[in-house]
Amino acid sequence: MSTGLTGSCQCGAITLTVAVPPLLTYACFCNSCQKRTGSAFSMGLIVPTEALEVAGELTSWSRQSDKGTTNTRYSCADCGNIIYGVDDSGMGLAKLQAGLLEDTSEVEPEVYLFARSKQPWVSLPHNARPFDTQPKDPMEMLAAAQAYREAQ
Ligand SMILES: [Zn+2]
Ligand SMILES: [Zn+2]
Structure with missing residues (x-):
């Protein structure tokens, strides 16, 4: 992209x-993403937090993740749209909501997370190698994204 x-x-x-x-684009079928989007999955971009610049007033909300980290997400203080999320793992990565981009035509998931709670009617591309849950090490997700791109 x-x-x-x-x-x-x-x-x-x-x-x-x-x-x-x-760094990569993902779709996540976990129950939390289904709740917060009101949909069957979320789509996000993983970007270095320092490369993300946000202007405007945000509100935040935190929760404990399955991995044991504290995840904080930031939303628009006016309309409530979720903008991005970070965790306290120290990796310096942010998960940005893909649908916020002015041009979403380039956004295609390269990594599929929490396939165990995917709805049966969602079919994945032939070159997808979905994760049952989410790998603890983000490098595994990077490797999966690379493999996905190479198998295009
Ligand atoms: Zn999720
Ligand atoms: Zn807003």
Whole structure:
């Protein structure tokens, strides 16, 4: 995907830019993502937190993840759209909601997470190698994204 991605929330109070290409794009079928999106899965980009610039007023909410980390996510204080999430693992990575981008045509998931709770009607591309849950080590996700791109 290209550099210099831009995005905004539904009401426009939050604008964002990503200075570098995302490390990977994922779809997640976990129950938490189904609840917070009200849909069958979420789509996100993993980007270095320092490359993500967000302008506008955010609210935050934190929860304990299955991995034992504290996950905090940030939403627009006006319209409530979820913007991005971080954890306290010290990896310096943020999960940015893919649907916020001005141009979502380039967004294609490379990594599929929590396939164990995927709805049966969702079919995955032939070259997808979905994870049953989520690997503890983000490097495993990077490797999976690389393999996905190479199998195109
Ligand atoms: Zn908003
Ligand atoms: Zn999820």
